[in-house]
Every structure is written in structure tokens, then in C-alpha cells.
Amino acid sequence: MPSAPHAPRWDVHRLPPARGRSFLVTGGNAGIGYFVAEQLAATGATVVLGSRDRAKAEAAIGSIGSRVPGARVRHMPLDLADLATLEASVDGLGLDRLDGVVLNAGVALDHPPRRETGGGHELMFATNHLGHFALTHHLAPLLLATPGSRIVTTGSFAAKSERLDLDDLQSAHDYRPKRAYGCSKLAQMLFALELDRRLRAAGSTTLSVLVHPGGALDSLTPSRPPIHVRTAGERLSRLPLGLVVQGKDAAAWPAVRAVLDPSVRGGRLLSPRAFGLRGTPRIEPLWKHLTDTTTAARLWAVSRDLTGSEPAFTAPTGFGAT
Incomplete structure (x- = not known):
């Protein structure tokens, strides 16, 4: 018998058309999120940039438009650190459907002191996860x-060496910036996998997919003025690092594939091919501590209590009725 046909190899430079579809990218005005938005816009999709800063979002929209003729890109005001504003932000989308969201935005603090949001949550945990x-x-x-x-x-390689302390999720007793950041990204990753389990239990066709971008440097990232400007000197000085890590344009590839590739399934982890640091995206086995369903379920319960909300994907009675 002839063997079953293989799915075509994913080509990061030949993305499938997505005209008529809508995607939201949080933090789509800068960094990796910008390149996710630019690459999705090139498929013909409508792309919404979730960003606190309107001026930066408008600059990103202008940059995408200069590279993607006819790009359909717009801004959604979004402050992830202010939970009370999120419902109004979503209401302002003006959409009746959404084909995908890339949870990409994040904040990383390099130095103490510990900072809190207006709601009293540690800033990195609040923004990145809650x-x-x-x-x-x-x-x-x-x-x-x-x-x-x-x-x-969007997870992070920084989460690979961290473990959650469920009694000190917000680093109130032991605050070290790099550790707090890694734990906030680990919380995101555990959330994505617990969400996948809940979606499957509900019989939903919505998929929850996890990605991490690998190693990404500004000096290896192509210029997108005024969003990012790379000098020739910076590029040349960091060329040897290109053997190990990559630019933020390539770091966007796992998320773009997770959004568009029809062969991707929920609960999968996509990462760069070469040691999880650089290269085209592939499906990677889950890290061992990401399979801890007990910690993920407890984190979900704590997150529900802290936010006063809970993602649910079971249609209410009469949903969609005419």
C-alpha cells in the first residue's frame, strides 16, 4: 500500500494566505511581537496590535504598512497590568469573531526594587501572567x-530552570528580578497547557498552543525604523553570535507557525530547531516540569482568585441561536 502523504514542510518564507481572518497580538508594537504582527499582516489577515502606547502602536502600523502594501493593521488600547480595563479593551475591538490571539506582551525588570501594579500585584507576574x-x-x-x-x-527559555513557589507566586518574600521574570513566564506556560486540557475537556475546537522564541538579540534584528534601527557596526560585531542565537524577526517564527499551520495541535510546544535557540520552528517535547498537572491546576485556581475571572469555553445555552 502507498504510504500516507506527508504534510508539506513548513516554510517560514511562504506563509499560507489568511485573508478574511483576524488576529490579535499583545505587545505587537515592538520586539518579537512586532515581527509576529508584520508576518501575519503579510498573509492578508487583519492584525490588531494590543499596546498601552498609542504613539508606538501607530509607528508600528506605519512601519508594517510601508513593507506590506494594503496591510490591514490597527491598534487596540491594552494595559495588561490594569485588570479593570481589559473588558473595555476587548469590547472596543468591534469584532464578532477572532481567529487567534498571540499572548506575547511582557515586561522584564533587571534590577530591584520590586514594583507593584495599582491593584497590588507584582508587576512582572501581573503583566506577563495575570x-x-x-x-x-x-x-x-x-x-x-x-x-x-x-x-x-509565548513562553521563555528563562522558565526552563525555574520552579513555581505557589506560596510566594508574587515574590513578596524572595524577590530576585531574573527569577521573578522566569517564574512569571513559567506561569504563562503552565497556564497554556492547563488551558489546553480544559479546552479538550469542553470539546472546544479552540486550540491552546505554547511557543518560545529562543535567543533573540536586537543587534541581529533587521532595522524597522522608527521601531528599531540597527547600525552596520552593531550587525558586524554580533555576527558570530548568529551561530547560536538569532534576530527578533526569526524569533517570531514559532508563534506565526502556531497561529497558521493547520497541522499544529493543542498542547504542543514550538521552538527554534537548533537547541531551542535559533532556526526554523519545530515541535519540541514538553519540558518535564511543564507536565506537572497538579501545579498547573493550583496555579489556575490562584489566578482565578487573584483576577476575579476565569477563561471558559463552554457555549452557554442558546449560544448562536437565531
Whole structure:
């Protein structure tokens, strides 16, 4: 018997068309999120940049438009550190469906002291994890209305060596900036996998997919003025590092594939091919501590209590009735 046909190899430079589809990228005005948005816009999709800073978002929209003729890109005001504003942000989208969201925005603090949001949460944990947890709750009706929609969560290599202290999730007793950042990203990754389990239990067609971008440096990232300007000197001085890590344009590839590739399934982890640091995206086995379902379920319960919200993907009675 002839063997079953293989799915075509994913080509980061030949993305499938997505005209008529809508995607939201949090933090899409800068860094890796910008390149996720630019690459998705090139497929013909409508791309919404979730960003606190309107001026930066407008600069990103202008940059994308200069590279992608006819790009459909717009801004959604989004402050993940202010949970009370998220419902209004989603209401302002003006969409009746959403094909995917890339939970990409994040904040990293390099030095003490510990900072808190207006709601009293540690800033990195609040922005990177709690804000995305609550945002997913508010986006659920739009995603539920879109068969096969996707929730793509951006993790980090920094989470690989961390473990969550469920009694000190917000680093109130032991605050070390790099550790707090890594734990906030680990919380995001555990959330993505627990969300996948809940989506499957509910029989939902929405997929939760996990990605991490590998190693990404500004000096290896192509210029996108005024968003990012790389000098020739910077590029030449960091060329040897290109053997190990990559630019932020390539770091966007796992998320873009997670959004668009019809062969990707929920609960998978996509990462760069070469040691998880650089190269084209591939499906990677889950890190051992990401398979800890007990910790993930407890984190979900704590996140629900801290945000006062809970992503749910079971259609209410009469949903979609005419």
C-alpha cells in the first residue's frame, strides 16, 4: 500500500494566505511581537496590535504598512497590568469573531526594587501572567464563535530552570528580578497547557498552543525604523553570535507557525530547531516540569482568585441561536 502523504514542510518564507481572518497580538508594537504582527499582516489577515502606547502602536502600523502594501493593521488600547480595563479593551475591538490571539506582551525588570501594579500585584507576574489570564477570559466569546481559533502563549527559555513557589507566586518574600521574570513566564506556560486540557475537556475546537522564541538579540534584528534601527557596526560585531542565537524577526517564527499551520495541535510546544535557540520552528517535547498537572491546576485556581475571572469555553445555552 502507498504510504500516507506527508504534510508539506513548513516554510517560514511562504506563509499560507489568511485573508478574511483576524488576529490579535499583545505587545505587537515592538520586539518579537512586532515581527509576529508584520508576518501575519503579510498573509492578508487583519492584525490588531494590543499596546498601552498609542504613539508606538501607530509607528508600528506605519512601519508594517510601508513593507506590506494594503496591510490591514490597527491598534487596540491594552494595559495588561490594569485588570479593570481589559473588558473595555476587548469590547472596543468591534469584532464578532477572532481567529487567534498571540499572548506575547511582557515586561522584564533587571534590577530591584520590586514594583507593584495599582491593584497590588507584582508587576512582572501581573503583566506577563495575570493580565493574559484575564484577557483570555474576556476574549473567550469571540474565540468560541470562531471554529478552530487559536490561543498562542509565548513562553521563555528563562522558565526552563525555574520552579513555581505557589506560596510566594508574587515574590513578596524572595524577590530576585531574573527569577521573578522566569517564574512569571513559567506561569504563562503552565497556564497554556492547563488551558489546553480544559479546552479538550469542553470539546472546544479552540486550540491552546505554547511557543518560545529562543535567543533573540536586537543587534541581529533587521532595522524597522522608527521601531528599531540597527547600525552596520552593531550587525558586524554580533555576527558570530548568529551561530547560536538569532534576530527578533526569526524569533517570531514559532508563534506565526502556531497561529497558521493547520497541522499544529493543542498542547504542543514550538521552538527554534537548533537547541531551542535559533532556526526554523519545530515541535519540541514538553519540558518535564511543564507536565506537572497538579501545579498547573493550583496555579489556575490562584489566578482565578487573584483576577476575579476565569477563561471558559463552554457555549452557554442558546449560544448562536437565531
